[in-house]
Amino acid sequence: MLNLVLFGPPGAGKGTQSQKLIAHYNLVHLSTGDLLRAQIAQGTVLGLQAKKLMDEGLLVPDEVVIGMIDSALKENVQADGFIFDGFPRTVPQAESLDTLLAQHNTQVSCMVALEVEEQELVKRLLERGKTSGRPDDQNEEKIRKRVQVYNTETAQVAGYYANQHKFHALNGIGAIEDIFQQICAVVDQHQPTSEDSQQATDEVKA
Template sequence: MFNLILFGPPGSGKGTQSEKLIDKYGLLHLSTGDLLRKEIANQTKLGLEAKSFMDKGQLVPDAVVIGMINSALEANPAAKGFLFDGFPRTVAQAEALDNLLASKNSGISIVLALEVDQEELVKRIQIRGQSSGRSDDSDPNVIRARLVEYENKTAPVAGHYAGVGKVVYVKGVGTIDEIFQSLCRQIDSRK
């Protein structure tokens, strides 16, 4: 099983590249946001538990999210692999994911980290905000605050995986196809 984490700050192109990678490699897209919505809609035990936290304005605990990921893995035993999107966001989540995958005789194959400088990220997010109407994507100060939050809480996840030789940094600037080809070269060299 080939498991991939596409990593990078907001605006780095993860969403665009994820779609292309899923199509090319036949991976299942595992988005924690989608999982949460599905579990809540289906009123599963985990979904109801997650909803109770969300209704109080609280973050869903890691154990609940890991439970949902476990359910998704078990529901797709014939999958070629998974592309993890939006998870892990902390080192604790990365460790929990590693333990879950190890219990299934699997693991993360590669972490592809998109590198884009901050000014380019701000510009991309503002452009996205103009087309999406998202207010949090239009104010440069809010965008920069989100990027600081990413650097403080999420970027250390790359360090976790770098420690075991699984992180490859890929330049996230260029055309969509140039970036995609760079990502594919890294995946193909690991398969």
């Protein structure tokens, strides 16, 4: 099973590249935001728990998000793999994801981060804001804050995957197809083997 973590600041092109990767590798897209909204809409136990916390202005705890990812994995047992969007954002989340995937006899294959300088991100998002309707795409101060939060959150996560030799940073500026080919070249180096699955299982038992 091929499991990708695709990272990048707002405006780096993750959405575009995610769709191409999903089609190319036959992956299931796991967006934690989408999972939250779906669970809330369905009125599940996890969804109701998350909604109560969100209504109180509190963050949804990691164990609830992990529970939702677990449900999604169980619902897609025939999938060739998953692409994780918006998760993990912290080292404890990355550790929890490793444990969960090992319970499903799989593991994160690699993390790819699209790197784009801040000024280019601001330019892209302000342009996107003209059509997206999103207020946070139309305010430069808010855009810079989102980029700052991303940089703060992901630095340690990048280090976590780098220690596992799974982290790859790529230039997010260029032709969409060229960037896609670069991502594929990285991903193809991490195509899982049966030994990888056994190793993941052994690690969680240890």
